[in-house]
Amino acid sequence: MTGPALESITVCLxxxxxxxxxxxxxxxSTEPxxxxxxxxxxxxxxIALVARLRPDVLLLDVEMPGPxxxxxxxxxRAMAPTTRVVVLTMHxxxxxxxxxxxAGAxxxxxxxxLREELIAAVRSVVRRPAQNNILLAVSRETVQQLDRQKARSEGTPLTARELEVLVCIAEAMSNAQIANRLFITEATVKRHLTNIYAKLQAVSRVDAIRKATAARLIKPAGEQPPYSAPA
Incomplete structure (x- = not known):
């Protein structure tokens, strides 16, 4: 038996x-x-297209004629608050x-x-909006610049997504299980792990959890609240 069909995700390009x-x-189109x-x-x-169609997602390039x-x-964002804007660019x-x-992307x-990363990102911003306020697929240097700004303002070296990955690690989840829970690819999980190790100066998953717990970035494994997927 197959499960119930997922509701369509409408996209404007x-x-x-x-x-x-x-x-x-x-x-x-390869995904039904x-x-x-x-x-x-x-x-x-x-803008006119979104006003007329109110899609779930607008995939937006940054270099086009007009505004x-x-x-x-x-x-x-002002006229269609439920439309999720995903920027797709070479910059x-x-x-x-x-x-x-x-601005609201x-x-x-x-x-x-990769194709799989684009599909996972578009799916994630609609299916799990509460689980990913921001998705990034940029160079490590750009991520580090953004994270330094975030760390200075919030007092933590890790992004919200990296903290989610850490919680999954604390639950002894594999990369495949983490990717499935967070609606990202395994390659993205590995990239987050690399960033986590570098920021925490950790040499392994166990070391990363130990240091994150000591810094009170996450709770000890036995005290983690149970995960609940958004409705």
Missing amino acids: ADDHTLMRDGIREML EFRVVGEAPSGHDA GPVAVIRQV DDAEMVHQLLD VAYLLKTI
Whole structure:
């Protein structure tokens, strides 16, 4: 027996390159739950498209004719609060990441990511919005710049996603189990683990948990609250 079919995830594509839109549409079409409902070659068209269709996700390029990406994101967020804006760009720039996330984007992805990572990211921002306030797929240098800013403002060296991964590690979960729980790929889990080890100066999972617990970043394994998936 098969389980109940998942509700469709509607997506609008905003990119001034037709070839790029065609490629993304074809990638998403390999997953039956995704439905591309509209395409836009400019910022103005993207805003009008969202106003008319109210998609679950807007995949937004940052270099298009019309309003800049910050203006597009703010207008989309104002008129369609349930539409999740996912930035997909070639620009690996910490300042741009900061600006667009502040404007209301929920993910900042580079066009060099794998097909599986794009699909996992789009799925995650809709299926598990409470579990990932921000998704990043940028260079390690950019992540480190952003994390240094976050650490200075919040007093912790780890991002929210890295803390989620740590909790999973404390539950003795494998990389595959973590990827399944957090709706990310195993490659992304490994990247988070690398960042966690570097930030905590840890040499293993056990060492990372020990240091994170000592720093009160997470609770001891026996005190972790039970995980509950969002409805």
